[in-house]
Amino acid sequence: MRRIYEPESLLEAEMLLSMLASEGIDAYLSGRHLVGGVGELPALGLLALLVEDRQAEQARALIGAYNAALVLPAEEPDSYPGSLLC
Structure with missing residues (x-):
């Protein structure tokens, strides 16, 4: 397995x-159970996403696209500013 990303x-x-997973890539999250120890452990570098070597490049590309995505401009109705439409 290869470490490909450190989530915030x-x-x-x-x-x-x-x-x-939706793209068919099996990933493992390392450090999930260490998050509760923040304060006694360093706050950064606890979490890491790991994938199989053969899927590492595809996973990095998907995460790169996620990080490059822009937020869409809000389309709020004038009558209800600040509310979400679901």
């Missing part, structure tokens, strides 16, 4: 795991 948070890690 557990939330980002879980989202990336789901994204990779």
